[in-house]
Amino acid sequence: MAITVSLVALFGLVLFFLLRSKSLGPGSAFIAAMFGFFLASTGAAKPINQLADSVIDALSTL
Numbered sequence: 001m002a003i004t005v006s007l008v009a010l011f012g013l014v015l016f017f018l019l020r021s022k023s024l025g026p027g028s029a030f031i032a033a034m035f036g037f038f039l040a041s042t043g044a045a046k047p048i049n050q051l052a053d054s055v056i057d058a059l060s061t062l
Helices: 007-020 026-039 045-060
Strands: none
Touching: 007 026, 026 045
16 A cells, blocks of 8 residues: 655655754755745746656666
């Protein structure tokens, strides 16, 4: 059974725990940026969604 989780919810949850643990670094900056891109409907959201889909497809074929 496959469970689909919205990427916005996933990045939001990870960002929440990173901020709560006060772990600041490049990883949390990446999570915050990805959360912002997925949350907002900007022109950059479509290419980022396509990149995420490509990565997920590549990982699922392993």
